[in-house]
Amino acid sequence: MDSEFSDNTQHKLVTSFDELIHTQFQGAMNAICWHRNLIGDFKEIVTKLPLKENVTVVSVEELLALSLSPAGDMAREIILNDFNLLKDVGASPVLNLLKNYERDEEFDFISTDVYSYHVDRSPIATDTFLCTYYGASSDILPNSEVEQLILIPEIRQKLQEVYDGPTAEFDTFLTEYFFDLHYQPKPHAHPLNLGVGHLWKLAVDHPEQQALPCVHRAPIENEGEYRLLLIC
Structure with a gap:
């Protein structure tokens, strides 16, 4: 097993889907990996699927129709x-x-797209599952190795300059426009790449969550290469 996938304080490895589902997040551990070495030609699927939009949802019917x-x-x-x-x-x-x-x-001083380190938020108890079958894969970082963007003084000051509402509602503004979900790596942070073929479960920010939400980001795509990603 790759050394970077050894259990640590942030993530845990499991050997089955059942264990993935039933292992609970706790403390600093907010990412669980069903570590797999998949066999099959996923590149063939990518080359035979039509790209209809930059992010194309592939139905089960379309997948089954491929020769x-x-x-x-x-x-x-x-x-x-x-x-x-x-x-x-x-x-x-x-x-x-x-x-x-x-x-x-x-804005040139803050980004709220998925290429920025961020956490997912939900009003109900849920988890994020993802598996990259082909192409570049996402990164995660321990919460101790990131700083919330809205707490960085120069960024907060610029956001206050953009905001034109009552001072008492500034924090609501930050939440409504998702600024509070985004993070910056601290110096010497060590991201973990989630790799190809592994099914991950990541902690989401919701009222019943017992762990901190998992900080992650989408990768910059490899030149001339599409990604095939399962997510929910």
């Missing part, structure tokens, strides 16, 4: 099995063929 080699068919069966496993526990998986996400270029 694939035996290795491509093995890859498809893995994806379909992941779909079924997640649906059976009440999740709503989505398969994305990705060229790139939309960039947030409104």
